[in-house]
Amino acid sequence: MAGNPFIARGFHSRRPAAPPGRLPPGQYETRDFPVLSAGPTPRTPLAAWDFTIRDSEGHSVRWSWDDLRALPRETPTADIHCVTKWSKFDTKWEGVSVDTLLAAARSAGVASNPFVLAVSDGGYTTNLPLADVTDGKAWIAFGYGGEPLAPEHGGPARLLVPHLYFWKSAKWIRGLRLLPDDQPGFWEQLGYHNYGDPWREQRYQGDP
Amino acid sequence: MRVEEMRLDGNAAAGALREIFAHDMTTALVTCAGCARASPMGVLMNYGGPMGVILRCPHCDTVMLRIVSTPGGRYMDASGSSVMLIPERPT
Amino acid sequence: MTAELPAATASRLDWHVASVTDVRRETARTCSIVLDVPQWPGHRAGQHVDVRLVADDGYQAQRSYSIASPPEDASLVLTVERIDDGEVSPYLCDVLQAHDGLELRGPIGGYFVWDIAEGGPLLLVAGGSGVVPLAAMLRHRAHAAASVRASVPAHLLYSARTWDDIIYRDDLEQLAKFSDVTVAFTITREAPSDWRGYRRRIDRAMLEEIGWPPSATPRAYVCGPTPLVESVATLLVEIGHDPARVRTERFGPTG
Numbered sequence: 332m333a334g335n336p337f338i339a340r341g342f343h344s345r346r347p348a349a350p351p352g353r354l355p356p357g358q359y360e361t362r363d364f365p366v367l368s369a370g371p372t373p374r375t376p377l378a379a380w381d382f383t384i385r386d387s388e389g390h391s392v393r394w395s396w397d398d399l400r401a402l403p404r405e406t407p408t409a410d411i412h413c414v415t416k417w418s419k420f421d422t423k424w425e426g427v428s429v430d431t432l433l434a435a436a437r438s439a440g441v442a443s444n445p446f447v448l449a450v451s452d453g454g455y456t457t458n459l460p461l462a463d464v465t466d467g468k469a470w471i472a473f474g475y476g477g478e479p480l481a482p483e484h485g486g487p488a489r490l491l492v493p494h495l496y497f498w499k500s501a502k503w504i505r506g507l508r509l510l511p512d513d514q515p516g517f518w519e520q521l522g523y524h525n526y527g528d529p530w531r532e533q534r535y536q537g538d539p
Numbered sequence: 540m541r542v543e544e545m546r547l548d549g550n551a552a553a554g555a556l557r558e559i560f561a562h563d564m565t566t567a568l569v570t571c572a573g574c575a576r577a578s579p580m581g582v583l584m585n586y587g588g589p590m591g592v593i594l595r596c597p598h599c600d601t602v603m604l605r606i607v608s609t610p611g612g613r614y615m616d617a618s619g620s621s622v623m624l625i626p627e628r629p630t
Numbered sequence: 631m632t633a634e635l636p637a638a639t640a641s642r643l644d645w646h647v648a649s650v651t652d653v654r655r656e657t658a659r660t661c662s663i664v665l666d667v668p669q670w671p672g673h674r675a676g677q678h679v680d681v682r683l684v685a686d687d688g689y690q691a692q693r694s695y696s697i698a699s700p701p702e703d704a705s706l707v708l709t710v711e712r713i714d715d716g717e718v719s720p721y722l723c724d725v726l727q728a729h730d731g732l733e734l735r736g737p738i739g740g741y742f743v744w745d746i747a748e749g750g751p752l753l754l755v756a757g758g759s760g761v762v763p764l765a766a767m768l769r770h771r772a773h774a775a776a777s778v779r780a781s782v783p784a785h786l787l788y789s790a791r792t793w794d795d796i797i798y799r800d801d802l803e804q805l806a807k808f809s810d811v812t813v814a815f816t817i818t819r820e821a822p823s824d825w826r827g828y829r830r831r832i833d834r835a836m837l838e839e840i841g842w843p844p845s846a847t848p849r850a851y852v853c854g855p856t857p858l859v860e861s862v863a864t865l866l867v868e869i870g871h872d873p874a875r876v877r878t879e880r881f882g883p884t885g
Binding site: 520 | 541542543545546584586587588589590591593595600602605606607609610611612614616
């Protein structure tokens, strides 16, 4: 844009009313839970649903819905931050730690690699460093607010990685690919930041 | 609200398309790379909301066109569209 | 001729500051903004504009709004549904006033448009604020000579939550009276006690009563919230209308 922008008289950005230090830069707090999706809601019946961790050599381990539900559960509470600028505090989840799943995968002979590509029903993908889904930082969540996770919020199960922008918390998750090389996901291919740290405001490629 | 109640259509992408194309593209006839059926851009299913334009085939849900505007430039992926016919005279 | 096209299209993409000449309330939840746009290139009924708001700290918000005025009018009118927790629509309805500037670009869109030269019969189906681009079509049609209008009969079926939520109610009644449009309302929540019209969601029977038979090959334009648009479009095709003559535009609640 050349020249000075036209300032709309009396128009202001949403002012953060949240406690200092709790909102990442550029975010505002919402009490709603906005729904954002790159596609229609998948309709995979639970009997046909599974979750797979696979390495680049093709070794894999698979859980059925009942297998997943039988694993030890955790109930993380976290603030979540969407790249479209809303943040929601103290969201309460129930799910299985990704550490638990990766440990089982390792003992089944799945090779550990430095990068992860999360793969969802409907073709959605997102990429993360392995280090960002380990050590208690990520879950496969199937409960929200004491209820089964609703389809519009990614049910039956979604990835939960609350320390990164929420597009990384892939809805309708079906598996993790452990890769030797980083592979940009659905939004990352289109100019969204490869890592997506809300505290460094890494929204788009080129952001610091 | 359910995702399906929130989707819009290609008409809502007209502005984003005009930032890239010299013609109005909502009347363009676009062939889906997934199912080979052609639809006017205006009838494609529009997902993505404030993150970007995600246009899917109304018949088979294939992602036909993706556009994201960033401070560094506009990203567009049309790999899900095999052919686009931009009519000489919009009807 | 083709040499002129790039310049003309490029100019439509630029942002312009329009002058607000009036902001008037239409219903409790909608307002109309009357604009004087310098060098407006003209538009077709059904098109929209993008509106951009920039705050003094550089924060920006952008939304699309349908044009309510016909191409024949000197002023450009946008009608905005006010979303309570939104950030653009409350500004437009509550803060913006005459003599302010408003940044916009357009007109935009070429699929959901109608010109009287395309003929009819015209079947317009609206839900809520989806009536805005359809009203532009009816106002455009009203500018035509009576003999031309007679060859393009028009029916509007308009679904609103309450009697008071009907946008342009008086204007639509005037259009019905003076330009031979058949206007039917259906009220889905609270209807006045003496209401004799429809009081249910649009269904197949209603479309068969208000629409034309498929043999009349009407041009149908359906605009409103996504569930209404998808349901009506499906019903029209089930009734036997040619899908290629059923045009749809989905409106989302963009605050």
